[in-house]
Amino acid sequence: MVRLNVLELEKSEYTGGKSSLCPGCGHDQISNNIIQAAWENGIQPEKIAKMSGIGCSSKTPAYFLGKSHGFNTVHGRMPSVTTGANMVNKDLSFLAVSGDGDTASIGIGQFIHAIRRNLDMVYIVENNGVYGLTKGQYSATVEKGSKKKKGSVNQQAPIDLCAMAINLGCSFVARSFSGSKKQLTALMRAAMSHRGMAFIDIISPCVTFANNDESYRSYNYVKANDEVLHILDYIPHFSPLEEVEVPEGEFREVNLFDGSTLRLETVAADHDYTDAVSALSAIHKSEKAGSHVTGLLYYDDDVPTATDTLGLSETPLVDLSEDLLRPSEDSLEKVNAGFRS
Amino acid sequence: MVRLNVLELEKSEYTGGKSSLCPGCGHDQISNNIIQAAWENGIQPEKIAKMSGIGCSSKTPAYFLGKSHGFNTVHGRMPSVTTGANMVNKDLSFLAVSGDGDTASIGIGQFIHAIRRNLDMVYIVENNGVYGLTKGQYSATVEKGSKKKKGSVNQQAPIDLCAMAINLGCSFVARSFSGSKKQLTALMRAAMSHRGMAFIDIISPCVTFANNDESYRSYNYVKANDEVLHILDYIPHFSPLEEVEVPEGEFREVNLFDGSTLRLETVAADHDYTDAVSALSAIHKSEKAGSHVTGLLYYDDDVPTATDTLGLSETPLVDLSEDLLRPSEDSLEKVNAGFRS
């Protein structure tokens, strides 16, 4: 028997075209994860808009959610296109994929300003520390001391996109690893249930250019240096008990916008995801230790979204009829008259 | 008797053209401060390169250091021009002025990457929370709740440039106020003595568009809400005792690259300027309190500069003779031969 989700759709309704990435690329795992999360969450595929920039990562929207419209834009400028689309259709669920080159270099400005506006979207960076599609140059997120397959050790300090997002007050900030299926699915589902900017920085090894052990973003390195903040369970609003056991140890619960819950089971020391400074501290510490801290780093459900502050019509603007978009003839007469007096 | 600096130059050797800014503009005070600091530090004017973007603030290089070359570039892109110039002439002292519009919006990417490279320069943002030159639109640094003279209250979260710089590991990060002459001069002088990126975010009221009391960046507001971290004294390397009394209370000393010292006298609670997280914490706190924390926020003298990591010639590249720039005829024969074999 085929499994169906809450909308009674098969998972195949959420898949996409055949991937043309290198076999084993972390990005393909993430695509699978997106398919899984969207299906499990029971999102209507036609209400999703897939957005991306340029890069191996940014190609992936062709490989998932074939029933959704999407836009593979230009390098680093996906956020602005998403902003425009969000303005005229705030009911779309924006699911965006970018790369570390796409976001941390050419696109860092748009990334920052999308966060500042708290654009209502899921923003995924498939972060491999290199420019995959242009053949493996270091990106700005690669750690000092990391070394890719060919070339010398990277000497420059990294830009930590999570730290940047937290510092800017991003409402949902998480880090995960393409190889951590369970953690990633929970975070992905939670991100999809969030309203506002949900940023997930996903370490995603580039098997062709940087999967050697001296690369801090290789499978082996990440597996050995993954500093997990908590064990995560996602409890959907439509089925609160779905397969989730109450943990034995301590736990906290994040109530998400759509009524779903993300349950965080304390691992070692408790992490306070509501406190920006403590989240930043965790990141700075792990950077020094050469490890990758993963989990829900920061969460704030009290930030208005980009469209909230604008006082727009309840109806998405794209659905307004002509009489609401074009003021009446009378009104123009009034305008003219006002100038005449 | 005219006063002379250590180079036996009068202060007039450091002045520039007549300002065309609005009378009372904070930017003019900063220009005076730059003149004062450069003169007191005894920097050779011809070794300074003045850099700027576009804005009222970015016009000011015309109003100071008339003996220095400079480049008033395009909007938001001053850092890249500075980078190129620094690469070919690392002996120049780059003194850059930008605005909050210039840096936090259109120029945020170049700002970030200049910091990441630890470009050897003084980077000043004359931060008034508005776009002065285009007539007073809010900029991305204006605080939530702040209100300019005309228009509604700003609803968006601010980008705190100091927090951003600290998070990126900028080697010298300070905040000051155009009206705090003593503090600003000490910081400016220290910045000029620093090697690497010295970033000073200076609150600089725009008297024309945002000097009303409800503006968090008006003279009155800043004076009332200036949270000073420490009292500062700058002790130049060529005259260690110059006019500086040893403070009675606690103090710490920062040893700067050129041998000068910045002395920090503890005000209330001590601030640890060597710890990024505590600096970020101070900023986040003051943002919540609606106050402006000023002083030396963060300092790290152990970051290689942009040119350090490149292994360049000792001689600035611009001074190399043709025989070093153009390889010999023999070498070309070898190259050809190599291809042939």
Place this chain on the structure above:
Amino acid sequence: MGKIVNDFVINVATANGTGSQSSNLIILHSMFEMGIPVSGKNLFPSNISGLPTWFIIRVSDEGYQAPGDYTNIQVLMNKDTWMKDLEGLEPGTIVVYNEDVKLPVDRDDCVLLGMPMTKMARKINPKLGRLIANMYYVGAVAHLLGIDEDAIGKAVKAQFKGKEKAVELNMQAISEGRSFAEENWEFECQFCVESREKNPDSFLIEGNEAIALGSIYGGVSMLSWYPITPSSSLAESIIGWLPELRSDGDGGSTCAVIQAEDELAAAGMVLGAGWAGGRGMTCTSGPGISLMSEFIGLFYFSEVPGVIWDVNRVGPSTGLPTRTQQGDLSMLYEASHGDTQHIVIIPGTVDECFEFGWRAFDYAERFQTMVFGFNDLDLGMNRWVTSGFNYPDKPMDRGKVIRSQEELDSIANYGRYRDVDGDGIAYRTLPGSGLDPILYRGTGHDEDGVYSEDPQVYHEAMARLKRKIDGAREHLPEPVIREEENKELGVIFYGSMENTIVEIDDMLEESGLSVSTCRVRALPLHSEVENFVRRHERTIVLEINRDGQLFGIIRKEFPVDLIPKIHSVAHSDGMPPRARVYSDMILEVLKEVS
């Protein structure tokens, strides 16, 4: 001596940030109130306060709106330009000056009329003295020319709408100025104004505000913008009008406004809005267009509608940000790398600013491409007459958008980029609709929107794009042609040159030429432009730039046999065009080629 009625030029030299703009507009509006044809050009500097500013008022029963050849009345207020302003005057000029500036006025060959404006102003209000001093020259000019008190009163009220205190104070200053002049100046001015019958419907408005209103009536649903002179007032005017004109019943706005982080982002937002089915627009000036170039290619190749207004200022680079030019035209036409071509619409009057404001969206959605509106500082930021804007004469054209499964099913062999109608324009579906989703992209794609590097597919797609934009020619605003019987000389021009063309025309006709004119209003060029050239012995392409940009386009595109008849006259120095400069250049060229 007979008086010269309604035919003179006033030049007011002040510093900006001193309130002089109000004084100048009061002079302008008071004469306008009297029904006198008048125009004003503000030459302001690129800073906020303290730098030289000139305001040129042209009064002309002929309807000439360009700055004239000479200044007849010079108002001197600014010490920084005092000497130079004085030097430049023709003998006989009437000089009204502020005595309190205490600079020499060594022009015995001129009529020198001093007034202690600052002192008098300080007496009324010590604090606001500097601002109010400027009202004294309003009084002085009113006296010299005989401007109605009533008209002045109306203009002052309009200027300080609702601020009674200000109205009173300024009226007092103007009256005192007038009285002082009456009492102290014995000079009888040879220039005077005379009321004309005023079209009660007419008013003055800036081109940018007209475009703003047009856009609002065009149903703009997303405005993204980044401040830049001289386009900011367009965006700010939209923002100003939205609450009144574009609220839904429940107080919600039907148009989103985003101040973008830069021009690249502004363009990206327009793209996103257009893709999602909205009517997105932005406005900027040359530097912004340069920054948007990459996105403009994406609009073209992925076929997304959007509107970008370029309010041209003087380039290259930052250039003269507060001066006017038509220097971006050729860039707009072919912006971005690769083979591209864009629609450009070019209003020449404030009425057209309004009209093209709304039509721009119809074109963009009809042709599924980015439409440039081309305006310049002169038309955009100075005030021009209209007798009121006309309501759109047809419903919105939303172009080929499929909104239901039935519609989709009715198209045989549908594909996002398949030319089923033979006009080069394919049908599109919208995100959220669930209808035939594709992943839009800037990379090569086949007729179904699927990624493709196939040579044939690429070649055909590019040929279709060419056909599509080419097909727009006859649908875009046709040229406005004023044609003489005798087809001796045709002058092709565009945009704000409309305000100078009548005077140029008259000057040329004075020298015995018979001149037809053809105002181009869109690129790619309508076939009537070519016909116009064909009908005339010689054609001049007249424009406000250095390189003759429209001329270049015409040379590239027009049939070979027409080329020898077409000549370029291009000039730009930042000033609003002076008729004499261009008519002289035209005569020069005609001499050379004949």
Place this chain on the structure above:
Amino acid sequence: MGKIVNDFVINVATANGTGSQSSNLIILHSMFEMGIPVSGKNLFPSNISGLPTWFIIRVSDEGYQAPGDYTNIQVLMNKDTWMKDLEGLEPGTIVVYNEDVKLPVDRDDCVLLGMPMTKMARKINPKLGRLIANMYYVGAVAHLLGIDEDAIGKAVKAQFKGKEKAVELNMQAISEGRSFAEENWEFECQFCVESREKNPDSFLIEGNEAIALGSIYGGVSMLSWYPITPSSSLAESIIGWLPELRSDGDGGSTCAVIQAEDELAAAGMVLGAGWAGGRGMTCTSGPGISLMSEFIGLFYFSEVPGVIWDVNRVGPSTGLPTRTQQGDLSMLYEASHGDTQHIVIIPGTVDECFEFGWRAFDYAERFQTMVFGFNDLDLGMNRWVTSGFNYPDKPMDRGKVIRSQEELDSIANYGRYRDVDGDGIAYRTLPGSGLDPILYRGTGHDEDGVYSEDPQVYHEAMARLKRKIDGAREHLPEPVIREEENKELGVIFYGSMENTIVEIDDMLEESGLSVSTCRVRALPLHSEVENFVRRHERTIVLEINRDGQLFGIIRKEFPVDLIPKIHSVAHSDGMPPRARVYSDMILEVLKEVS
């Protein structure tokens, strides 16, 4: 049956990321070793691994380098394109295929030669089977054509320089492939290779590497870059050569390299380097140029030297990133808003790539402006013959830089932007020198570099800039002209079309035409181009784009009387130009106009 010697086309269909590039280069180089005129074109996809790739090898004693009209030998390795590749073949084609792909080979009208390449490869090395399988077709082809074992050996060694294990393994695979073919295929191939006398000096090199070396010999002191196909290999080649060629005595590098955060920053860095007195450069492709547009205007207006190489790929937008085109030319010439004009130099051979690589800096410093180098993917990323690069024939031209107070004093009335020599080029001083400092700016400035909004000052500055760039015409590389006695038809072309022109020429002459050719090597156009047109009855402007971009420039600029003689032939589909396509188009146009 007589054999066809050194005249055929091989097409190899593989997937990228499978090591096939090595196999193809070994075939290419082995024939090159034998002194046979050969060229190779790599048609690769825009991804890293797994997508279809074709490599076209043209062998021609005539020296033809374009892909020929038909494929004579097709190697089939890729299952994804298998059926389509097969379908497209002419009857009689020799098909060498990998049996292990297990797809049908239903072309009875072709010569079908199967080999179990994967199986055999797995036997030698199970892990590297997929890579090594490709070496079997090398053996197969070597057998069919009779390629020397020695030559193959040399090519393999060169390909896997220093990696002995790899050399051995691959040699074994090739030998096995050859043996298998010998033993199992009864077919005697009608095509064969025959050694020619090899110029011992000659070698193959990619255009991008040649430019890289040229730049290094041109004294580049700052390279900023942002990765983008097909320009990345230019930057990476500079980076690769720097340690060997550009270390000072003490191990310090004499050239700084910065991987910029984007193309805007890369351009800004070039500007900064040029301003500070260095030789800055960057390289990019179309999208990068669009992004650099704003900075390009600043170069032009503030007069700072710099070099930007555009390695053209297919636009618009992201386009076909791994395909070739000449679609950016018109953009380069007038990039940025306002009236601008830029120098563009256009190499057509790898020798010129080297030469223009160093000359670019001389032009940039001489004319104090941004110089574009224009290359394309075909010339840039494929391998072409040279007999070795020539050392620069003159010292660096650093242009008008004042380096001492004495020099400065010797110039009467010095000003940064004053044209003291009458050639439109002013003198400059450098930061750090203490000599006559100014604040450079993108805003209006007078001859001393001081901010100015003065109309006259602006107008003169712009006129001087025009004069300056115009004055460069005769100093830039003159066109390369091959002229027939009978001036019947002239063909103007540029850049990588050089590799196809001989064949086009021959095809045209076959149809009885007498054809002269003129290869343009720079914009603005040298006067010899105009003279060339004048001398010929008809001229065709031939280019690899849709819109005829050079044709457009020529139509705009050339004297009116020449225009009727000039016609455009432009075509682009992403493929390297095929001679037949263009010669047919030329004949078509000639028919239409005659």
